[in-house]
Amino acid sequence: MATKRFKAEQIVTLLRQIEVELANGKTTPQACKEAEITVQTYYRWRKEYGGLKLDQAKRLKELEKENAKLRRV
Helix, strand or coil, rough: CCCCCHHHHHHHHHHHHHHHHHHHHCHHHHHHHHCCCCCHHCCCHHHHCCCCCHHHHHHHHHHHHHHHHHHHC
């Protein structure tokens, strides 16, 4: 099975989409299946990106890359 790499903006958008579907009465597994992600991935992303806006998610990833570079030096 091929792995997909999602960008921070895509993750935040998918999380919002799933939250809307959950509010409309769907279960978490149903909402995740429609978004084509696993339930485990949803909870992992929610833990990391929950409550972030698009620009904040971008900045988070930039800081993580910068920290990784600094650690290598």
